[in-house]
Amino acid sequence: MKKRKPTFPSKDIIPRYVAIVVFCAIAGLVILGKAAYIMFVEHDYWLTVSAKYESNYKVLPATRGNILAADGQVLATSLPEYRIYLDPMTWERDSLRAIKDQHFRDSILTHCLDSIVVGMHRIVPGIEPDKVRRRILEGRKKKSHNISLYNRRVTYIQLTELKKLPLFRLSSARGGFYTEEFRRRKNPFGRLAARTIGTLRSDNDSALSGLELAFDKELSGVPGIYHRQKVSNRYLNVIDTMATDGCDVVTTLDVALQDITEKTLGDQLRRLEAKAGMCILMEVATGDVKAISSLSRLKDGTYAEIEPRALTNMMEPGSVFKPMSFMVAMDDGKITMSSTCDTGCGVREMHGRKMRDSNWRKGGDGVLSVPEIIKKSSNVGVSTLIDNAYQSNPDQFVDGLYRIGIAENLHIPIPGYRVPRIRHRRDNPDRWYGTTLPWMSIGYETQIPPISTLTFYNGVANGGKLIRPRFVTAIKRGDEVVQEFPVSVIREKMCKDETLRNIQLCLEGVVGKNSGTGKMAYSRHFKVAGKTGTAQIWSKAGFASDYLVSFAGYFPADAPRYSMIVCIEKGAPAYGGLHCCPVFKKVAETVMARDLNTNYTTAMDSTDFRHALPTMLPGNLEALNTVLDGFSIPHTDRIARVDGMAWGCNTGGTARAELTSEPRRAGMPALTGYGLRDAVYRLERMGLRVKVRGVGRVVRQNVKPGTAVRKGTRVELLLSTDPKHIPDEEDTELPTTTASPDSVKKDSLKKQALPPPTPTKKVPPTQETKEKMAALPETHKKKKQ
Secondary structure, three states: OOOOOOOOOHHHHHHHHHHHHHHHHHHHHHHHHHHHHHHHHOHHHHHHHHHHOOEEEEEEOOOOOOEEOOOOOEEEEEEEEEEEEEOOOOOOOOHHHHHHHHHHHHHHHHHHHHHHHHHHHHHOOOOOHHHHHHHHHHHHHOOOOOEEOOOOOEEHHHHHHHOOOOOOOOOHHHHOEEEEEEEEEEOOOOOOOHHHHOOEOOOOOOEOOHHHHHOHHHHHOEOEEEEEEEEOOEEEEEEEEOOEOOOEEEEOOOHHHHHHHHHHHHHHHHHHOOOEEEEEEEEOOOOEEEEEEEEEEOOOOOEEOOOOHHHHOOOOOHHHHHHHHHHHHHHOOOOOOOOEEEOOOOEEEEOOEEEEOOOHHHOOOOEEEHHHHHHHOOHHHHHHHHHHHHOOOHHHHHHHHHHOOOOOOOOOOOOOOOOOEEOOOOOOHHHOOOOHHHHHHOOOOEEOOHHHHHHHHHHHHOOOOEEOOEOEEEEEEOOEEEEEOOOOEEEOOOOOHHHHHHHHHHHHHHOOOOOOOOHHHOOOOOOOEEEEEEEEEEOOOOOEEEEEEEEEEEEOOOOOOEEEEEEEEEOOOOOHHHHOHHHHHHHHHHHHHHHOOOOHHHHOOHHHHHHOOOOOOOEEHHHHHHHHHHOOOOEEEEOOOEOOEOEEEEOOOOOOEEEEEOOOOOOOOOOOOOEHHHHHHHHHHOOOEEEEEOOOEEEEEOOOOOOOOOOOOEEEEEEEOOHHHOOOHHHOEOOOOOOOHHHHHHHHHHHHHOOOOOOOOOOOOOHHHHHHHHHOOHHHHHHHO
């Protein structure tokens, strides 16, 4: 039997689908209709509602930390700056209140506009009064809520003065004056150590260079989040996440030493018209960089820090490299202090190329010992000894250079630092020639930045201990130390003790009073050791276009405290001793003079203080106590302090001082015997006005001690240098300003004889005054009337 196909129940299903479609269509039409109703009919209503409760999240910037000098002076900080605006329009929603508030704003603005623009120009000279007046009036005409009063930012001090102007002193809700705060990075010492400190972008305050970039994460802090919520027509700042301010970075720089270094180097560069110059001053024991300067010549002939050349200048160092070559050779036992070399006439052919000494035109120096080779900076002597010792195994010489630490990565935190490059023969034998080793021994065929060269000389001065240069000592948040950077030792021993002492003797011989290539660095005040250097800078065309001259050393040589390197890039003629040594000497002598600590104990006249005490005037006992402590003068402290101060005199005998406070008394104090500074300071603390006559100490006063005085009372003091004129306690008054009875009678008779005063004529108000009065609101008119 054939099965029948099941039929589709269209009569039951189709009506259901139709009903669903119809329902969805009607629902869609309702939704569209409601949306259209909201968009067009209720448009204004919902805009008003959204304006009352609009909320948007913004970044709450963190205050960037400061960069500090070693003594805590601020090298870089973020100071607030402000854009100033005026909103002359009311925010009131109620029509009646809006009219009243707008009338008040307009009347005040009309009445005070002239004084506002004049005051703004007085406080901020860059503001043009006519331009600001026109801008305010045009903004009011356009009903603007955001009138920019000045295209530039103003400082906090200027803003404080602006807020004293008539309209601006009102609250922002009433006067309409408001500001937008920005933070701008400022260097209080200007361009001092500019490349070391670093800079920020002016548009978004992102770090660009220097320590600003190296410690950007620590300085930046963590920004927070806030939103401005408008409730009942008022904006409220609601902080969602608090910002964490940045930390402070404490550097090793010394502001005074940095200033000395930059000024001395700059003066020499200008005198020589040099292309560039570098100078680094380092503390021997710690490796702290106390001053660093890298000056480059600009197109207009001035000098400024453009790049940190002292860290990035990858040039051949020249003869300052020779002590490094001899240190390796002595440590390997290849040469001794008694080794000699016949330099002949100052010219020697080495592997097909001529090696010359600086005095080859004068006939050379003949046979020289190792100390003499360094003293005279003989190229022939150094290259001959090194070539003879390492020609068969030049990699041993290069390994020795790495062993003493000259090619070490110093991990300088300042971006741009470059690691020295000293190549081995085994790295590329095809590029190693017979001339490579002898020329490498005198400072060519290598690339070493000045900071690495100075690190070597600092190690020699530090007893062979190689210290990594330090630019930052700590990161602090307030008084809390977040991170410390201790002294970092690269090598405990650069070489053998005997080798080190021999190199030190060689360097001391370079700076003689009348001999040695570094004689211009000689100082009669302390001993200097170091080495001069001159290296040719080869152009792309294959000839020497400029020279890099330098002097690296340390002082005092017998007890080293500082090491320093001076490099100058200039055209011919160029000599390290002639051009760099004067800079080294001037900086070194200034630094040592500044570091001298006067010993007051040895400077005292001990015979006076043993048998008789010095004269002590009455006055500020706190200051007197400090002086006596400083000179170790025996004394007893019986000071009674009132409001943080103590006034009195010495009541002791000839053997011991006794500081005794004066008895407390109300009113005018007794100032007889006081010095001028103490007398004026005490009276001004009481709020009195002081007039002084004469010089010396106080001998008379016009207000008797104990007299009740009020703030603003005028007190006259008579001073004298003659102790015979000092009166007793009973005679301490100057003639007072109070008139005697006779003088009163005379004055009254004079007044009777005088004609009566002429009555002043009342001047009617001008038309301009009438117009201004008409523009005032009713409350102001009543006050005027």
